[in-house]
Amino acid sequence: MGQIEQLVQGVLQGNRRSIAKTITLIENNEPEAQKIISMLYPKTGRAHVIGVTGPTGSGKSTLIEKLIGELRKRGKTVGVVAVDPSSPFTGGAFLGDRVRMQEHSTDVGVFIRSMATRNALGGLAKATRDVIHVLDASGKDVVIVETVGAGQSEVEIVEVAQTVVVILAPGLGDDIQAIKAGIMEIADIFVVNKADRENANKAISDIQAMLEMNTEKTGWKPSVLKTTALTGEGVTELLAKIEEHKEHLKMGALEARRKEKVETELAEAIKQKVAESIIEDLKREGEWKKLAQKILARETDPYSAADMLLKKSKRN
Amino acid sequence: MTATRKIRVLIAKPGLDSHDRGAKIVARALRDAGMEVIYTGLRQTPEQIAETTLQEDVDVLGLSILSGAHTTLFQKIMKLLREKGMEDVLVFAGGIIPQEDVPALKKIGIKEVFGPGTPTSVLIEFVQGNVKERR
Incomplete structure (x- = not known):
């Protein structure tokens, strides 16, 4: 072999x-x-993939640790992919999500991997999707993906997860924040963590008010749950809600979501391959360097240069 | 397709002391040198450190300890790494470790021991210079 x-x-x-x-x-x-x-x-397609996203410091890692505990109690094996940002300046990264999950570091039913974004935008690394495939194929019942601390538009998680949990904390903003586009639109389940803090109920009612205005499309109405990850309060309820969503998906939405995901994956693969092969070809010709020099000297701009190069490569 | 490799480092705190300023400075310095640094947090057992080294498939393991239990704990960690087939990981240590203990630690596979006051540039050069082409 x-x-x-x-x-x-x-x-x-x-x-x-x-x-x-x-x-x-x-x-x-x-x-x-x-x-x-x-x-x-x-061998993939068997694991239930749960995406966990939300702002920095809202308690994603701590809540995931508690979720792992609950899942293990029920005999499920768990894979975790924890993504943190790479520095756009040095390419280095500090991956600290594991710190909160060390209780499970020697449990053979749990596999945790930290990933740096390597400058991908969208809240995940480019290879995250394939890493999920690996954990799925390895037989994990559940794969949890933790995105980078997401602000507003890091919504790529919808493309890889079946159930998306958006974790918020009290005091992060008012009802204006709650109606902004982006992350607030992707949740299957909302969690207001740090519920022991004041203003927790205000945060919940802001989100609920926002949800009232939603037009339902898939027959699933996201609910808002309260947790205190540090003590584990509300985690059983969260897992029950995740299970409920999983069951809901089985009634038809799952197939649709899977199909959508596979199509995105195919498009991504084509984009990557096409772009890479074209760029490699173009780099081999002298024209690339000449044009780069011209852009540097402000004699042309990157878009016109790209047009010229592509026209040339199409002729070949 | 073009490969994009990064040096992956695990900074771990074995033992029961709770001061991780040194570990964090090292982590930060290696991060700024372009490496991907994973931090375990405090009070890790040798089993936890060895298993994390394996799951994260790091090239480098940095152990920080101030408690005085280095000889016992490091021996356990190195033994576990060998058992898991991870002897190719570059291991270094830092913290409060008496000079007379260093030769014994090097004998069990710890490549270098750094004391307080070591410039971070020395550390970065050490890692870059010693990390093996593992694959």
Whole structure:
């Protein structure tokens, strides 16, 4: 058996070292990555993928730790992908989500992986979707994805998760914030965490008022739950709501969501491949450097230069 | 496709002391040098550190300890790493570690021990210079 086959076998058997190494290959976009994904893909689609998003400091990691605890009590195995931002200046990253999840670090039924965004926007890393596939194929019943501390428009999580939980905390803003577009539109479940603080009820009623105005599309009305992640209060109720959403999806919405997701995934794959191959081709010709120089000298602009290059490559 | 590798580092605090200023300074410095740094938080057992090293598949493990229990804990950590097949991870240590203990620590596979006052630039050079081409 070759190295790739061995890794894939390992992942399918739930071997933690194989899972870890496979994720690294995928994250680094190594040449083996595509083959590995294609071998694992038939075994995916079994895990329930829960996305957890919300502003920095709202308690995402702490709440996830408590969710893992509840899921383990029910005998479910759990994979976690925790995404934190890369520095746009140095490319470095400080990945600190694990700090809150250490209670589960030696539980063999739990696999936690930290990922840096590597400058992808949208709240996830480029490879997050494929890392979810790896954990799914390894047999995890549930995969929880924690996005970077999301402000307003980091909504990519809807494209990878089946159930999206948006976590907010009291005191983050008024009802004006609650009706802004973006993150407030993606939740299947809202959680107001740190419910022991004052203003928690105000935050809840702001969100509820916003939801009143929603026109239902999928037959699911997002509810607003209260938790105190530090003590674990409200976590059982949250998990029950997640289960309820999962059941709701089974009634038809799941197929639609899956189809949508697969189409996005296909489009993304094409974009990536097309862009990469075109750029590689163009770089091989001398024209690329010449045009870059021209842009530098302000003799042309990037858009016109791109047009020129693309016209040329189409002729070939 | 073009590969995009990054040096991944785990900064871990074994033992029972609760001062992690040093660990955080190291984490910050390595972050600013372009590395991806994972921090475990305080009071980690050798088992937790070894398992996190494995799951995160890091290239480098930095151990910070001030409690005096370094010899016992480091031995356990290095043994667990070997058992898990992770002997290719570059391990360094820092904190309050007496000079006379250093040779024994190096013997069990800890590549270098840094004391208080070490410039972060020395640390960065050490990591960049010693991290193995693992794959």
